[in-house]
Structures are given as C-alpha cells and as structure tokens.
Amino acid sequence: MKRRHIEEKIMIAVMTASTLIILLTLLMIIGTVFWKGLPAMNLDMISKTPRGGFYLGREGGVLNAIAGSLYLSLGAVILAAFMALPITLLLNSLLKKRRRAADLIRLVFDVMSGVPSIVFGALGFTVMILLGLRVSLLAGMVTVSLLILPLTVRTIDESMRLVPADLLDSSYALGATRLESALRVLLRQVLPAILTGLLVSLGRAIGDAASILFTAGFTDHVPGSLFDPAATLPLAIFFQLSSPIPEVRERAYASAFILTLLILFISLLARMIMKRYSRHVVQ
Amino acid sequence: MNKRRRFFNLLSSTWLWGVSLSVILIMLLLVIGLWLRAKPIIVEKSLLDLLFSSSWKPLRGEFGFWPFITGTFWVTGLAVILAVPLSLLAAIFLSEYARGRLRSLILPAVDILAGIPSVVYGVWGVLVIVPLVRDRIAPLFGVVSSGYSVLSAGLVLAIMIVPVIVHVAVAVMRTVPSAMREVSLALGATRWQTVKYVVTRKAFPGLVAAVVLGLSRAFGETMAVMMVAGNVAVSPRSLLDPAYPLPALIANHYGEMHSIPLVDSALLFSAFLLLVIVVVFHLLSRAMLRRLTVTEG
Numbered sequence: 001m002k003r004r005h006i007e008e009k010i011m012i013a014v015m016t017a018s019t020l021i022i023l024l025t026l027l028m029i030i031g032t033v034f035w036k037g038l039p040a041m042n043l044d045m046i047s048k049t050p051r052g053g054f055y056l057g058r059e060g061g062v063l064n065a066i067a068g069s070l071y072l073s074l075g076a077v078i079l080a081a082f083m084a085l086p087i088t089l090l091l092n093s094l095l096k097k098r099r100r101a102a103d104l105i106r107l108v109f110d111v112m113s114g115v116p117s118i119v120f121g122a123l124g125f126t127v128m129i130l131l132g133l134r135v136s137l138l139a140g141m142v143t144v145s146l147l148i149l150p151l152t153v154r155t156i157d158e159s160m161r162l163v164p165a166d167l168l169d170s171s172y173a174l175g176a177t178r179l180e181s182a183l184r185v186l187l188r189q190v191l192p193a194i195l196t197g198l199l200v201s202l203g204r205a206i207g208d209a210a211s212i213l214f215t216a217g218f219t220d221h222v223p224g225s226l227f228d229p230a231a232t233l234p235l236a237i238f239f240q241l242s243s244p245i246p247e248v249r250e251r252a253y254a255s256a257f258i259l260t261l262l263i264l265f266i267s268l269l270a271r272m273i274m275k276r277y278s279r280h281v282v283q
Numbered sequence: 284m285n286k287r288r289r290f291f292n293l294l295s296s297t298w299l300w301g302v303s304l305s306v307i308l309i310m311l312l313l314v315i316g317l318w319l320r321a322k323p324i325i326v327e328k329s330l331l332d333l334l335f336s337s338s339w340k341p342l343r344g345e346f347g348f349w350p351f352i353t354g355t356f357w358v359t360g361l362a363v364i365l366a367v368p369l370s371l372l373a374a375i376f377l378s379e380y381a382r383g384r385l386r387s388l389i390l391p392a393v394d395i396l397a398g399i400p401s402v403v404y405g406v407w408g409v410l411v412i413v414p415l416v417r418d419r420i421a422p423l424f425g426v427v428s429s430g431y432s433v434l435s436a437g438l439v440l441a442i443m444i445v446p447v448i449v450h451v452a453v454a455v456m457r458t459v460p461s462a463m464r465e466v467s468l469a470l471g472a473t474r475w476q477t478v479k480y481v482v483t484r485k486a487f488p489g490l491v492a493a494v495v496l497g498l499s500r501a502f503g504e505t506m507a508v509m510m511v512a513g514n515v516a517v518s519p520r521s522l523l524d525p526a527y528p529l530p531a532l533i534a535n536h537y538g539e540m541h542s543i544p545l546v547d548s549a550l551l552f553s554a555f556l557l558l559v560i561v562v563v564f565h566l567l568s569r570a571m572l573r574r575l576t577v578t579e580g
Contacts, residue, residue: 008475016378018369019389022449025442026396029407036410086302094296107569108307114496114565115558116503118530122537122554123313126320126547149306149459177292188420207400210505210530214537234402238506260399267398271391 030260033207035259040250046258050220050251054240057220057248059168062255065236067222069259072140072230073205077152077198079145080205084152085194092160093182096168106157113150118210120147125214137225140216147211148201155197159190192273199270203263209234233259314558321552324545329579333552339516341536346549348556353518354433354526358508359501361437361522362444366501367494370445374452374493379464379478390453397446406512413511416523426523431513439507444497451496455489455572456482478529492568499564503557505530529553 045061052059087105095102124143133139163186171181187194209232217229218239233255240252324333328346336347373393375385416438417430459482467477483490513525514535537550 004473004476008473011475011478012380014377015372015380016374019376022373022442022445023389023392026392027356029396029399029404029442032407032410033403036406068466083302083306086299087306090299090303094299100436105303105307108310110569111562111565112310114499114503116505116530116561118503118505118533119317119554119558122533122551123317125537126316126551127313130316131466177288179292179295180288182295196558203398206403207398209400209402210534213534234400234506235404237402238510241406241510252406256403262405263398263400263403264395267395 008223012074033253033256033260036253037260040254041257045251045254049222054218054220054236054251055243055248056245058245062231062233062236062251062258064220064222064231065233065255068216068219068230069197069206069233069262071137071223072144072232073202075137075141075150076144076205077202079141080149080152081194082222083149083196084156084197087153088156089158089182089186091157092163092170093178093186096165097178100175109150109153113154116210117147118213121211121213121215124211128215134227135215135217135229136227137216137223137230140212140230140232141226143211143215144205144208147208148205151204152197152201155200156190156194159193159197160186163189192276196270196274197275199266203266203270205264206266207234207259209238233262279283292504317555317558321548321555324548324552327545333549337518341543341546341549344545346545348529348553350518351527351529351532351553352518354501354512355528357433357519357522357526357531358436358440358444358512358528359498361433362440362501363494363498365441366439366444366448366497369441370448370493370497371452371490373445374449374456375478375483377449378453378456379474381480390450393446393449396442397450401443401504401506402510404439404443404507408435408507408511410439421523424523426521429513429524430523431511431525432523433512433519433526436508436512436528437522437527439511440501440504443504444501447500448493448497451493452486455486459485459488486532488571488574492571495564495568495571499561499568502564503530503532505563509534529557532545533557 019155042061044059046066047063048059050059050060050062054064070253087109091102091105094132095105105129120143124139124146128134128139153226167179167185171185172178175186212232214273216232216235218231218235219229220231221228223230237252240248240255243249243252295450324346333346333348335349335353336345337349337366338345338347339350383387390448393530413430416432416435417428420434421428421430435511436470463481463485464477468474472480508528512531513530514531515525516527516532517524519526533550533554536546
C-alpha cells in the first residue's frame, strides 16, 4: 500500500474515534443522570415541596423547583416571543430589501447571543437594585427573556429569510398592505418554525442557572405571585448537590433527572414539529 | 375601509420599529450601566494593579484579579486544546465521510449535547470526572488532589464546547462546492488528501471562526466550571491545582457582598471584562465567516 493510502486509513480511524468519543460522552452524561436520578424518583419527589429547608430538611420533594422552573421559563419565552416577533417581522418585511440595515440589527443580536449568562445575571441584579426590587419570579423572567432573545430571534429569522421575496411581492401586487402581507403570508409560512424556535428557546430558558442565581432567588415554596422568589430546577441541583445529607443530595439527583428529561422531551418535540410541518411550506 | 387598512399598516410599522429599537436600546443601556457601575473601581485603582496584582482581599480593599484571570486562561486553554482536535476531526468525518443517513443521525445527537444544561454537565463532572481525577489520575503523578482542579474543569468544559465547534465547522465545510472535491478526487487524490489540501484550506477562515466561537463560549461558562474547578483564589501552577475562573468569582460573590465598598464595582468590572472579550471574539469570528462567504461568491 502506498503511503497516502495508509494515511487515509489512519485518519479515518482517528476521525471515527473522535466521533465515537463525543457520542459516548453524551451517553455517559445522560447515563450518569439516569443512574443517580432514577432511584431518587418517587411520588413525593414530584408532589411535595422540601420540608425543613431545602438544604437541611430530609423530607419532601422538589415540587417548588419544578413549578418555579415551568413558570419562569414559560413566562420568559412568552416575553421573548413578544419581542422577537416584531423584530423578525421588521427584518423580513419592512427591511427585506434594505440589506444593510437588516444586517446591522442581525449583528447586534448575533453579538448578544455570545454574552455569557452570568453577565445577564449580574446586569439583571444591578437593575433590580436600582429599581429597589427584590429577587422575584418576575425579575427572573425578564432576565431570562433577554438571555434567550437572540436565540429566539435567530431561529425565527432563519426560517423567515427562506420565504421567497416573490411571495411577498405577489401579495403586494394584489393590493395587500405590508402589514397584511406580513401577518397573512409571511407569518403563516413560518408558523411551525416559530413554534420550533420558541421550543428551542424554552429548552435554553429552563436549563440556565447563572442568570437566575441573583434574580429569581431560591425558596422552599411554590411561588404564589410574580413578586415572590422562585426556586428552579438548575439551582435546586446546584444548591443541593453539595449537601452533606444524602436525602438532600437525592433531591439534586432527582432534579437533574427531571431537568434532563424535560430538555430531551422539548428538543424531540421541536424536531418533530419541524419535520412534520415544514413540508407544507413553499420553499 | 381603505383608510383603516392604511392606518393599521402605518401603526404596525411604527410598532415594529418601536419594539425593535427599544430592545436594542435596552441592550445598549445595560452595557452602559454596567460600565458606569464598574467605573468607580477603575477610577480608584490603577488598571495595571487590578489586572496583575494577585492579592484578592476585598475586606482590606485589595482587588487583584490576576488569580482569576490566570484561572480562566488555564481552564479555557485546556478545554480548547482538548476540544479543538476532537471536534474538528469529528466535523470532518461528519461533513466529508459520513453518508447522509449517518450524518442525520449523529448531528442531532451533537445538538442534544449542546442542549444539555450547564448544571447537568456540572453534576456529571462532580460524580464522574472529579473522582476520576482524584482517584486515578492524580495518584499516577504521585500528587494528592481533591479532584476539584483545572484538569476536571477543562475536561468538562471541553465537552461543552465540542457541539459549538462541530456545528459551525460542519456548516462551513458543507459550503465548499462539491465540484472542488470532485476535481481533486479526479486528479487521483485520496479523500483525506482532498480534505487536507482542498476542503480545509478553502474552509480555513470558517474553521478558525468555529474555534473562536467555542473559545468565547468557554470563557463565559459559569456553573459547570464553578462546580468542579475548586475555586481557590490562587493562580494555578499545574493541571491538578484548583482554579478560580472569573465567571465563578462573579457567581460566588455577587449578591452577597454589597456591604463592603467597591466589591460590587469590582465584580461588575470583571463582568465587563468578560463582556468585552466575548464581544471581540464574536466580531472576529463573524468577520472571518463573512470573508468566507465573500470569497465564495
């Protein structure tokens, strides 16, 4: 065999090995979470709040974190949607033919998407102090909505860009206004993509911890209003994992298990929606 | 009717502009606010002292960021060194060797890896990597280590940035026109030679951009790193020493040390540093990706 053929064989082996290492690590991470989390799961875990304080109490479950996480991430996604839809519609209808302005706005969100979540957390906390607010569900929602906004904008924008300009032009030619075309043609074309984008953002929102560390706080109770502090699954993991009490650590493992399941479910759902509905869309 | 339609149309365009501009304005205000809150410490101390002094004693008003800066560099450096070959090789495999079917099976798995929350990586690190480093790797070198170390943090962080690099790298290599590969193959080159001399050369700026994006993700990563790095405010000397990266510093102290003067200013200064570094990296990678699409057209 010639040298270059040997090189080819070696490189294929190395590349396959790299890919396998990545896949095996993924399996190992999910495996670890399931292996520790499954034994910790029981009915109390998902139906009760921790009794006697989350860090010391041996009894109760993580209902506070499950409820808090769902409230917080759903609220954040709704807020982000209210910001992302006008932005993406602006980019793809009013600015469809003014590339430079559109690209500048895209650049802003692109750069923003790289900002670490801890920086958002610190910013959120600073603003809260300035306004005299305490840690609360609402503060957490607003912070997380800004954190996920670039992702929401990008996923929706990417699908809107694929809608051919002709489609809008035909709509204009029929006498429809820009608003009517944007809502009835553009938006309808990308509805499944918007749903997917929101689900992807939900996955990001529900898993982030650093941004809510100082904004949403942590509590033993299910939040009763927007101004109560809220416990969340990622922070339930973070705070309870280091506890010396085994029962408390069980709560961390269970939280990790629930969070991972939620994330996997959300990403699967997003994928299914994309696959199922994208075939009706004019390309 | 016509008037009403026109009115709503006008209303909607002001609404679209209004929302978009106010979101961007809020972002700018946040950055400016961050700068203003970080300013007192830059006024009070010299920038050189802040960056290069290793004495971190907030109670005595000494704020040296050097241990945290070096901690960040050790951890991200190790993560990038581990992640870059792994992810580029996997990306080449996925883009150039794997058939469509296999690729459409593996890429979603990589996406799932990207979607796993940072704390869950942290759990994995605490339960698997830390004991591995403590019980297996450290004894190999005759060192006693708690396992909470640069090595653990680097390993966890490396896996976290792999999906970022793989994703961008695959996308970039797919933009190389297949005609170029065919020419190379027709000249008798092997596939690896084609990859080596044609694909990666053409895609080079994009691959650099992929690595830079991974690097910038690594810089800001907080929770997972903080859970396994050990968090001791001393510059690490070896891979088995604990480290205390900047994001972990902010996460550990922010929100509790507001009674001590200048502390929140110091912490916001480090947040500002992170922000600037990440923004610069993003603009760089963006410029490189842009060059790629320009030369293509």
